[in-house]
Amino acid sequence: MNDEVAVGQQLEREREVLARVPRGLLIGGQWRPATGGRTFPVHDPATEEVIAEVADGHEDDALAALDASVGAQAGWAETAPRRRGEVLRRAYELMTERVDDLALLMTMEMGKPLAESKAEVAYAADFFRWFGEEAVRISGDYKVSTSGANRVLVMRQPVGPSLLITPWNFPAAMVARKVGPAVAAGCTMVLKPPQLTPLSSLAMAGILEEAGLPPGALNVVTTSRASAVSGPLLADSRLRKVSFTGSTEVGSMLMAGAAAHVLRVSLELGGNAPFLVFADADLDAAVEGALTAKMRNTGEACTAANRFYVHASLAQEFSERLARAMAAMKLGRGTEPGVRVGPLVDEAQRAKVTSLVEDAVERGARVLCGARAPRSRGWFYEPTVLAAVPEGAQLAGEEIFGPVAPVFSFEDDEEAVRLANGTRYGLVAYAYTRDLGRALRVCEALEVGMVGLNRGLVSDPAAPFGGAKASGIGREGGSVGIDEYLEVKYVSIDKTW
Ligand code: NAD
Secondary structure: OOHHHHHHHHHHHHHHHHHOOOOOEEEOOEEEOOHHHOEEEEEOOOOOOEEEEEEOOOHHHHHHHHHHHHHHHHHHHHOOHHHHHHHHHHHHHHHHHOHHHHHHHHHHHHOOOHHHHHHHHHHHHHHHHHHHHHHHHOOOEEEEOOOOOEEEEEEEEEOOOEEEEOOOOOOOHHHHHHHHHHHHHOOOEEEEOOOOOOHHHHHHHHHHHHOOOOOOOEEEOOOOOHHHHHHHHHOOOOOOEEEEEOOHHHHHHHHHHHOOOOOEEEEEOOOOEEEEEOOOOOHHHHHHHHHHHHHHHHHOOOOOEEEEEEEOOOHHHHHHHHHHHHHOOOEOOOOOOOOOEOOOOOHHHHHHHHHHHHHHHHOOOEEEEOOOOOOOOOOOOOOEEEEOOOOOOHHHOOOOOOOEEEEEEEOOHHHHHHHHHOOOEEOEEEEEOOOHHHHHHHHHHOOOOEEEEOOOOOOOOOOOEOOEEOOEEOOEOOOOHHHHHEEEEEEEEEOOO
16 A cells, blocks of 8 residues: 555544544533534644534533533432443443544544553543442441440432543543543533543543433533633532542632532642652663653653652663663654654643753753754654753652653652652652662652552552642542542431330
């Protein structure tokens, strides 16, 4: 097949995949345009071209979605747990069957390489499978009171209508990690997808409908003005919960808004992950783990290693090996064969990464590779390793959200832990050491919700994902993930029988 034919076939396939995605708002089981018919554009970050126009919902649409959610709540809560679990199981199967199309869609709207998009679709689907299994295991308790005179009955019931707000960097997984437990628990939902990458959410909503989710259980309102959806819903006392994944700034604003009606909140917020390499580390494993922790999602992950702290005896070798590996990664549109680094999501993100690197270099950091925006079209930035980064550099204090690895060095364990904890964030940390005692001491001392010990990846549907400090409240996934959507009710029973 010549190149022209291959390109033509690829374009045709992209058009077909895009054509199958619903573009409207999903409210009460109906797909419909936004009130007033407004739309907003979605771009391919590798070409900067508009690939779709999506309904631009506003206040009235948000309230209509809440009406539908409230209307469906009682019926959905009474639906048999087995049935709720089967909806999720079917959604898992449909996503698995359609992994290629969903991955292509994700690469087109977000930019990550196809292999990573496939991995994310599989990861997202796995949350549906996991919570499909959890739906039938919601337990209660029955015990004798301390006096022996009464009985204590504890039940766990759905919290109620929930607002779910998701970010652009994991367009499918962040949806599944919220929708999965909400469906399993018997909560109805209003989902507000990210403006930059709404297509994966819309495709998944279609799949959940097809899997048998009843009308009104999941409502989806896409918008270019997020506060037009969150504002009226937080002000409405019928809403009972908000679950948000995104930046700490927006999360804390939503938390303040949720205070008016004392909503349950789950917040998965920003990170500033330290990656610690101790003197006794297996260096091959550390470099490989660093590549995963840094380059997954082109560095646009809340779990991305943001600061590499390496024992002074290994810092130079580690930096050079990491730079060789990162410089060898092929950059390009995620649909092209062999590409391992996609574009950043938009111009603003690339400008931020550029300015953080410039600041570090001005302060004396040494560029071992990258530090350039190579293409004229597409929001690309080259994989970058910076050595001898001074502690005051801006990128030590904030999320880089790009393919940039700054390497700092330390002298002893105490200093390593102090540097690692010297941030307002506390999502995840990575530590490489072969000494069990040191590993346990360090894991206990790190002020984070998760630690990757000799591993550069912590995400797992079976594990409780979440952060400490300004990285959030609550956990998603694992056996505690469903608790975020359940209210505990206790009945005190007088024993007069
Ligand atoms: P963001 O905070 O800008 O946006 C997240 C979502 O909130 C989007 O849907 C956006 O439209 C919406 N939003 C923005 N302003 C809002 C408002 N005033 N009211 C209601 N909704 C509003 O974050 P982002 O740029 O989309 O995502 C990147 C951030 O997400 C990073 O900080 C990253 O660390 C974080 N993140 C955290 C996790 C986690 O699990 N801890 C996972 C992925 C991403």
